[in-house]
Amino acid sequence: MENLIANPRLSFDAPEFFGDGISVKQMRLPNANTPFKATYFEILPGFETPVDRHKVEECWIVLQGSGILNCDGNKLAISVEDVLHFYSFNGHSVINNGSEPLLICSIYW
């Protein structure tokens, strides 16, 4: 069987705006059977995401910038290279209290 190859670089859907200072773009994963979905989302300095709470579990990988995560009332400073995990129905939001955009990869399943 020939290896599947094409271009290994994944692309994203066009960014959607999620309120002031927040945009989200869906990662185009190549296989319908990939066991997770993923987005990149960006928060401009001074902005905060609304609290999100859902059945799916989620990981955040911080790609750029820094902020304060609020997870069910527990506050945590996060910055580049950090990985966070939310169990089902953990309420989570983040404020960008830094001076550059906060870019996060969200993986959920």
Place this chain on the structure above:
Amino acid sequence: MENLIANPRLSFDAPEFFGDGISVKQMRLPNANTPFKATYFEILPGFETPVDRHKVEECWIVLQGSGILNCDGNKLAISVEDVLHFYSFNGHSVINNGSEPLLICSIYW
């Protein structure tokens, strides 16, 4: 039911060395039923990973630095924010041709 919470920050196993200039650390995902595994791996400037080829599919998220990916002979410049995907048995390696460490998050399933 009480939400599970504890500390949402995930930790990693101690880095393992994978040849000159290359280290890999396994992400400690919280649930045994998480449908993927993940590592962070780092390549110092001037070093190259051996070709990897396996049944599991894999994504790379570039967190820091830049390099040249070789995927079944197709070469591609990669840098921060890029996402790459390898189908089963795609041979893949990367050389860090930049001046800072190349840090990549690998997700595989």
